[in-house]
Structure formats: C-alpha cells, structure tokens
Amino acid sequence: MGGPEEEAGEPQRVRRRRATAGGGAVMADVARRAGVSGQTVSRVLNDHPRVRPETRERVRAAMRELGYRPTASARTLASGRSRTLGVISFDAARFGPAATLVGINEAAQEAGYLVSAIALTAADQEAVRGAVDRLLGQGADGIIAIAPQRSVGEALVEADHGIPMVTLDKSFGARFPVVAGDSASGARQATEHLLRLGHRTVRHIAGPVGWIAAEARVDGWRAALKDAGAEAHEPLFGDWSADSGHELGRRIAHDPAATAVFVSNDQMAVGVLRALHEAGRRVPEDISVIGYDDIPEAAHLLPPLTTVRTDFAEIGRRCLSLMLDQLERTPEPGVRVTIPTELVIRESCGPSPG
Numbered sequence: 489m490g491g492p493e494e495e496a497g498e499p500q501r502v503r504r505r506r507a508t509a510g511g512g513a514v515m516a517d518v519a520r521r522a523g524v525s526g527q528t529v530s531r532v533l534n535d536h537p538r539v540r541p542e543t544r545e546r547v548r549a550a551m552r553e554l555g556y557r558p559t560a561s562a563r564t565l566a567s568g569r570s571r572t573l574g575v576i577s578f579d580a581a582r583f584g585p586a587a588t589l590v591g592i593n594e595a596a597q598e599a600g601y602l603v604s605a606i607a608l609t610a611a612d613q614e615a616v617r618g619a620v621d622r623l624l625g626q627g628a629d630g631i632i633a634i635a636p637q638r639s640v641g642e643a644l645v646e647a648d649h650g651i652p653m654v655t656l657d658k659s660f661g662a663r664f665p666v667v668a669g670d671s672a673s674g675a676r677q678a679t680e681h682l683l684r685l686g687h688r689t690v691r692h693i694a695g696p697v698g699w700i701a702a703e704a705r706v707d708g709w710r711a712a713l714k715d716a717g718a719e720a721h722e723p724l725f726g727d728w729s730a731d732s733g734h735e736l737g738r739r740i741a742h743d744p745a746a747t748a749v750f751v752s753n754d755q756m757a758v759g760v761l762r763a764l765h766e767a768g769r770r771v772p773e774d775i776s777v778i779g780y781d782d783i784p785e786a787a788h789l790l791p792p793l794t795t796v797r798t799d800f801a802e803i804g805r806r807c808l809s810l811m812l813d814q815l816e817r818t819p820e821p822g823v824r825v826t827i828p829t830e831l832v833i834r835e836s837c838g839p840s841p842g
Contacts, residue, residue, distance in 0.1 A: 521550035572602045573811060574623030576616065577634040580607035582728060583754070583783045584701075584800060585634050588656065591804020592632060599812060604628060616643035624651065630811045632656075633664075637698050652814035654807050665810040665823040667803050671701045674796035674829035675708030678750045678778040681794075681831060683716050685776065686840035687748035693736050693760065694723040695752040705752050705780065726756045733759025740775075741767035747775050747840050754779035754786050754795055761789060761836075772838030782832055792834035803827050 515533075519526045524547060531539050532547040539547075550556075573596055577585050589605060596603045604626055606619045623631055630652035633644055644655065645663055653664045682690045692709045695702025706723055713720045724739065726732035733756030740746045741764050751757040757779030761771060769775050771791055779786060782797035806825050813820065 517554055518547060518550045518556055521554060522547045570627040570629055571600060572604055572626065572628050573808075574620075574626070574628035574631040575603055575605040575634065576619045576623070576631060577605060577607050578609075578636055578640060579728070580605075580634075583781055584798065585636070587800035588634055588804050588807075591801035592807055593804070594801070595805045595808035599808060601629075601808075612639065613643040613646050616640060617646065620644075620651075629815055630654070632807050632811060636700055638700060639698065652811060654810045654814075656803065656807065665814070665825075667806045667810065667825045667827065669701070669798040669800075669803060669827045670829050671704035672708035672711070674780060674798070674831070675705035675750065675752075676712045677829065677831040678780070678794075678796055679709045679712035680716075681833070682748040682750065682776055682778065682837065683712065683718060685748075685837060687776065688840065689713060689718040689721065689748070691721055691740055691746050691749040692723040693733060693740075693749060693751045693756055694725050695756075696727050697725055702752055709750055726752070728753055728755060730755045730759035730762075732756060734763045736760070737763030738767065740764075741769050748777075748837075749775065750778045750780075752780055754781045754783040754793060757793055757795070758785075758789065761793070771836050774841055776837040778837060786832075787834065789836075791836045794834045794837045795832050797830045797832050799827055 515526055515529050519529050522529070522543075524543060528539065528543060529547055532544050573592075575589060575592060577589055579585055580589065593603050604623060606622060608615050608619055620631065628651070631654075633640070633653065633655045635644060635655045644653070655664045655666050656668055679690050690709065690713065692706065694706050697703075709723070710720055724736045726736055733751060736756075737749075737760035740749055740760070749760060751760055757777055760777055764771055764775060764777070771777055777793065779793050779795040780798075782795045786793040786795050806827065810823055810825065813823075
C-alpha cells in the first residue's frame with residue numbers, strides 16, 4: 489500500500505530476497521551499482537586473474553551493499569560449471585575407500601568444489617551406469633571413481649559420456665587418468681622383511697579374486713619369494729573382513745610349519761591374530777604377522793601390528809589435482825600417478841622360531 493517497506497514499486501523483502509538469491513538479474517544489479525559489465529561481475533565471482541584490483545574491490549563492495557550472496561546456481565551461470573564433482577565408491581565402509589573419500593573431500597573444499605558421493609554395493613555395469621547418469625543429472629563437472637575391481641573399470645568405460653574422469657586403479661588402459669597406491673611394492677616390502685628375519689617362507693592371505701589391489705599384492709608377495717628362492721604356497725583368499733581373516737587364520741594356525749603370514753589388509757589381520765591366540769600360537773614368538781593399510785587401530789592391537797601404510801589422503805589430493813587439470817588446465821593424456829607405500833614395523837614380527 490505504498491508504505492516505507494516499498495521502494496520503486498517493489499517491497500524491500502522482495503528486493504532482499506532477490507539480492508540473496510543469486511540470479512542473473514541480481515548480477516545485473518551488482519554490475520549497475522559497480523559501474524561495470526555483467527561479464528566483469530562473472531569474472532570476479534570466479535576469481536579470474538584479468539580483473540584490476542580496484543575493479544574487483546568495487547564489485548565486491550557492490551555485492552556487500554546489496555547483500556548479494558552468490559549461490560551455486562549463480563556461479564554455474566557465471567562460469568558454465570557447477571563446481572560439483574561426483575565420486576563413485578565401492579565397499580565404502582572399508583578403511584581405504586573411506587579414507588580416500590575424506591582426502592578427496594578435503595582437497596575439493598580447498599579448491600572450492602563440492603562433492604556428491606554415491607556408494608555402490610554392486611559392481612555390475614547397470615549399477616555403475618546408473619551412478620554415472622545420476623551424477624550427470626546433478627550437473628557434476630567430473631567424476632572420480634574409487635574403482636577397485638576390474639568389472640568396475642569395464643563398466644566405467646561402457647558408461648563413459650565424455651565427462652572428465654579420474655580412477656583409483658590401473659586396469660583401464662590409457663582411457664582415464666589414474667592414481668593408485670603401489671600395492672605390489674608394499675607387498676614385496678612386507679614379504680622381504682619377514683624373510684630377512686629368517687623365516688623360510690611367508691604364507692599369504694589375499695583379498696578377493698578380481699580386486700586389482702589384491703592381485704597386485706599377490707604379485708608382489710610371489711615376486712619376493714621367487715627372488716629369495718623360497719617356497720610359495722597357494723594364497724588363501726578372504727573377503728577383506730575380520731571374519732574371513734579369522735576363518736583362514738585358523739587354517740594357518742594349525743599348520744606348525746607356518747611361521748610367518750602376510751595378510752592383504754589389516755581387518756583380516758585382526759581376525760588372524762584372534763585365530764592364532766585361540767590356537768595357542770604366540771605372536772611373534774611362534775608366528776609373525778604383517779597386515780596392510782595401517783588402520784588407526786593397528787598400533788593398539790596386542791601385539792601392535794606391523795603393516796604397510798598407504799597415504800590415502802595424498803591419493804585423494806592427487807585425484808583432485810588430476811581432475812582440476814582436466815577442468816581448469818591443460819590435461820596430460822594417460823597420466824599414471826603411483827603413491828609409494830611405507831612398511832611400519834611394530835611388535836607383531838620377530839625372528840623365525842628355530
């Protein structure tokens with residue numbers, strides 16, 4: 489009714505809502521207030537380097553005066569990108585994938601990106617294709633796939649829509665940039681350490697068949713035994729869980745000739761330690777154990793677990809860097825980044841008994 493809340497025929501609350509909504513009209517308001525073009529406002533929103541400092545400050549002052557808060561949609565209009573990245577993960581409850589996702593999230597936040605993650609339980613092509621389609625529907629600028637199985641890689645290739653993509657394992661040829669921990673080297677370090685302690689051979693409890701990291705760890709274990717001229721027993725295959733480690737550990741515990749075992753992840757190693765305790769096999773006096781991943785609990789087990797550490801935070805950071813190379817810089821085709829591993833020696837290993 490023309491009271492003090494109205495100005496130029498528009499209620500103040502509507503003007504305020506428009507100012508904080510971040511649409512194209514509000515960007516025009518900012519441009520008029522600052523005396524610049526809409527393109528200059530877009531450049532300021534996206535921290536473009538080709539804006540004079542005094543102009544940048546004038547635009548920001550106009551934003552403050554208008555109460556303007558650029559939303560994600562406004563930034564998308566300004567830049568042509570959503571600044572959202574999709575992440576597809578599998579077996580996300582395990583330490584490695586979960587820690588990698590944390591690393592990706594932290595690096596993405598530092599770079600001004602949001603992360604939309606989808607955790608899948610099935611690794612078939614239909615599930616992967618559906619996840620890719622959902623992330624594309626959300627406007628993701630690129631997708632990072634924590635893809636531990638060969639079947640996942642095949643599904644990603646099938647679902648490729650031309651969007652920038654980074655994967656965390658090495659089975660996809662030169663199609664996507666890849667970041668991965670050096671599983672084969674880590675397994676070799678663990679096996680060689682046990683051999684140096686005088687064990688005549690080292691048993692191995694492996695991860696599931698078809699998992700890329702598990703296969704690489706089997707390869708590293710075998711290579712170390714071969715180089716030492718040591719006997720290589722057939723590996724026992726678990727499913728990454730402590731339950732499977734306990735079940736397979738009971739088989740090793742009842743073999744008096746077994747004096748050392750390398751386990752493909754720490755969760756299974758936890759089950760192995762329990763099985764050995766139940767069988768009266770002392771660690772490390774009777775049998776030595778090495779795990780893999782260096783979960784936070786590894787140092788607090790009895791005995792503290794020797795294990796192979798992978799820097800999952802660094803894997804996440806390098807994934808984000810490769811993605812930004814594709815989105816914001818000139819990408820280098822066929823990039824392969826291998827993150828080195830570290831053997832963390834604790835009290836679960838000792839000399840061969842006899």
